[in-house]
Amino acid sequence: MRIRVARPDDAPGVVALRAIVYPYLVRGVESTRKMIAEPIPGRGWAAFVAEVDAQVVGWVTAQRNASTSTANFGDITLLHVHPEYRQRGIGSALLSTATDHLAPMGIHRLRGFAQPEALPFARRRGYEPSRELRFSALDLDPAPALPDPPPGVRLRPLADLDPHLLYEADVASAVDEPGDVPVDAMSYESWLYDVWENLGLDKTASTAAEVDGEVAAYSVVKRDGDRMWSDYTCSVPAYRGRGLARLAKTAALHRAAANGVRVAYTSNDEANAPMLAINARLGYRPVAAEWSCLADLT
Structure with missing residues (x-):
């Protein structure tokens, strides 16, 4: 070895x-x-x-x-x-x-991730469990029906949008995302690399909900063959409470299925009750769990 x-x-x-x-x-x-x-x-x-x-x-x-x-x-x-x-x-x-x-x-501070059976391994090496991540799957046969957007809301594929507008929506929605550390310093260059330029990004299936020319919510589809990952579904705080994140995610799943995707996966922090509720309504089923684990590097 x-x-x-x-x-x-x-x-x-x-x-x-x-x-x-x-x-x-x-x-x-x-x-x-x-x-x-x-x-x-x-x-x-x-x-x-x-x-x-x-x-x-x-x-x-x-x-x-x-x-x-x-x-x-x-x-x-x-x-x-x-x-x-x-x-x-x-x-x-x-x-x-x-x-x-x-x-x-x-x-000075390290974070790793461990499946439940690997937690003893992590603890022996100075890592303490911090937050639970839940992984879920959704069979897309049949796919969720394509919803009709409410008046004033337009569903658009990410391919039709300026990536900087999506980045700004991501930054605005991430400030209260649950996690071990705040997601509050993401640069546009990092976002481009992680999201927009990722070779797995399906810009046609990925969908945004637009209100008066502004990106109010969007859902990212990263694909490999007939499997997809809902990488991120977000809603800008000013537009929350209107069901736009669920609308965008449902539309993204529908479009992905129409182009051959058969199963969708995603993950959520166990404290992210709104997204867990959306996934439950869409029919996602739990498939695994992991824990973030923290350690000091001295």
């Missing part, structure tokens, strides 16, 4: 591994390849793989969190090991490698 920096040609193996460990996550080969080959500047992003006999059996990413005003906060994400290769120290080696990568950046 060896730990090394991930290479773009690792993408197929990484996606195959993710399908085994996290079948409810959606990110295709080309999107993963680009993420490895062209990481966004300024975050110190890096990915590492564990390799046994030329097979990728483990993966982890590490970066400075550039979307929060909380100083010196770093994320270690998607640490996972193939079930057949666990209990061999691979997970520990990946975690140490990711931590060593972040330490020289002045990171």
Whole structure:
């Protein structure tokens, strides 16, 4: 076994591994390849793989969190090991490698994510569970009916909109998003990289609800084949309470299904009652849970 920096040609193996460990996550080969080959500047992003006999059996990413005003906060994400290769120290080696990568950046606080059965592993390494994330799935056969927007509301595919308007709506809606740290420092460049330029973004299915020329709510569809991820559904505070987030998400699901998507996945913080209620009304079913876990880097 060896730990090394991930290479773009690792993408197929990484996606195959993710399908085994996290079948409810959606990110295709080309999107993963680009993420490895062209990481966004300024975050110190890096990915590492564990390799046994030329097979990728483990993966982890590490970066400075550039979307929060909380100083010196770093994320270690998607640490996972193939079930057949666990209990061999691979997970520990990946975690140490990711931590060593972040330490020289002045990171003082770390966040990782763990499935419930991995919480003992996290605690032994100084991580304490913080917040529960709920993962849900929705079969799109049949798809939700395409709703009629109320008077004054126009449903538009993201492909028809100025991305800067979507970014501004994202920033406005994220200020009270539940989480370990506030999402209050996201730059336009970061948003473009994470959302608009993501190779999996379906700009035709992704839908915004527009009121008087302003983006009031929108729902993002990231796709891989016949599977999709509802990456983000948001509603600008001034327009909340009018059902526009549910309207946009329903329309996005309908459009995705009409273009061949058969199952949709999403995740929500357990404290995000409004989105959990929307998902329940749409028929999402729980499929998994994870915990964010926090540790001090000394």
